Amino acid sequence: NAGVTQTPKFQVLKTGQSMTLQCAQDMNHNSMYWYRQDPGMGLRLIYYSASEGTTDKGEVPNGYNVSRLNKREFSLRLESAAPSQTSVYFCASKYSGPYEQYFGPGTRLTVT
Amino acid sequence: LAKTTQPISMDSYEGQEVNITCSHNNIATNDYITWYQQFPSQGPRFIIQGYKTKVTNEVASLFIPADRKSSTLSLPRVSLSDTAVYYCLVSAWGDSSYKLIFGSGTRLLVRP
Numbered sequence: 001n002a003g004v005t006q007t008p009k010f011q012v013l014k015t016g017q018s019m020t021l022q023c024a025q026d027m028n029h030n031s032m033y034w035y036r037q038d039p040g041m042g043l044r045l046i047y048y049s050a051s052e053g054t055t056d057k058g059e060v061p062n063g064y065n066v067s068r069l070n071k072r073e074f075s076l077r078l079e080s081a082a083p084s085q086t087s088v089y090f091c092a093s094k095y096s097g098p099y100e101q102y103f104g105p106g107t108r109l110t111v112t
Numbered sequence: 113l114a115k116t117t118q119p120i121s122m123d124s125y126e127g128q129e130v131n132i133t134c135s136h137n138n139i140a141t142n143d144y145i146t147w148y149q150q151f152p153s154q155g156p157r158f159i160i161q162g163y164k165t166k167v168t169n170e171v172a173s174l175f176i177p178a179d180r181k182s183s184t185l186s187l188p189r190v191s192l193s194d195t196a197v198y199y200c201l202v203s204a205w206g207d208s209s210y211k212l213i214f215g216s217g218t219r220l221l222v223r224p
Contacts, residue, residue, distance in 0.1 A: 004155075035214075042199060042214040043156070059213065090155045098144050098163075103155025 001026050004104035006091050012110045013081040021076040021107050023091030030096045032074035033058075034066060036087040037106075043090060049074055050096070081111045116200045121219040130187045132218050134200030137181050145176060145183045146201045150217070156199060160185065187220075195222045 007022045025032065030051045035043040035058075045058030049068040063085060065077045074093075078085060088108050092101040117135040124130045136145070144163045148156035160167055162174040162183070173186040187194060197217040 042216045045213070092155070098161070100146060100158035100161060101148075101156075103157070106153070106155055 003027065004091055004093055004102050006089075006104040006107050008107060009105070010108050012112065013078075014112055015082060017081050018077065018079050019081065020078075021089055021091075021109075022073070023075065023104060024073045025091075025093040025102070026072065027093060027102065028071070029093035029102070030071070031094050032068065033092040033101065034064070034074070034076045035090045035092065036060065036085075037090060038087050046076065046089075078109075081109075083111045085109065086111045115213060116202055116215045118198075118200055118215060118218045120216065121221070123221050123223065124190055125223050126191055127189050130190050130194070130220060130222075132185045132187075132198055132200075132220070133182055134185070135182045136200070136202045139180050139202055140204065142204050143180075143202045144204075145174065145180075146203065147172070147174065147185045148199045148201065148214075150197045150199065156214075159198075190220075190222045192222050192224065195220060 004025045033048045034046040036046055037043045044060045046060055046064050047055055047058055047066040049055045052068055052071045055066050055068055067075045088106045090106045091104040094101045146161040147159045149159050150156040160169055160172045160174045162176050164176050167174045175184040197219050199214045199217040201214055
């Protein structure tokens with residue numbers, strides 16, 4: 001099993017450009033999550049999907065959109081990137097209920 | 113919303129036991145407590161999870177008093193490779209993911 005995979009690993013954008021971060025899991029998990037982590041800080045939840053076909057806002061959703069393409073894949077889109085969105089983005093997944101999350105390796109995004 | 117409070121940093125020496133306490137005064141009846149470990153440039157990794165009393169696995173123990181307003185992660189005989197950031201997370205039984213708040217974590221430095 002590959003677990004949770006994320007692409008790309010690194011990305012540099014100019015202000016105003018758009019891009020989509022991809023996340024896939026092969027563990028048959030129902031729930032998937034997108035977090036951002038700024039330098040020296042904890043993780044903040046952007047969006048989550050409790051099951052295929054549903055998405056909900058987390059703590060910091062402004063400037064982002066998500067798509068739960070199918071059970072395996074959950075993408076995060078930045079429509080018009082801003083320097084404040086420079087961060088490391090982590091995708092995670094888990095089974096429904098009181099189970100641990102499994103995290104991907106992260107995407108390091110820089111917006112200039 | 114069960115916000116968590118942890119020490120910002122801790123120092124220890126190889127072979128010692130390390131105890132990291134997390135305060136969660138507003139924990140709800142259906143919340144459970146999870147601890148994650150994060151190394152630089154990696155996604156968090158699950159360590160241990162519990163609801164009440166004591167839980168032990170091959171890497172750590174989790175102590176939760178009866179009032180559940182705090183919890184203590186205990187790492188026995190730490191090694192240099194335990195140097196990492198440790199996060200305490202309080203979340204509900206279901207997928208009420210708005211409660212998935214990581215906080216800033218505790219930076220543990222293990223010295224030779």
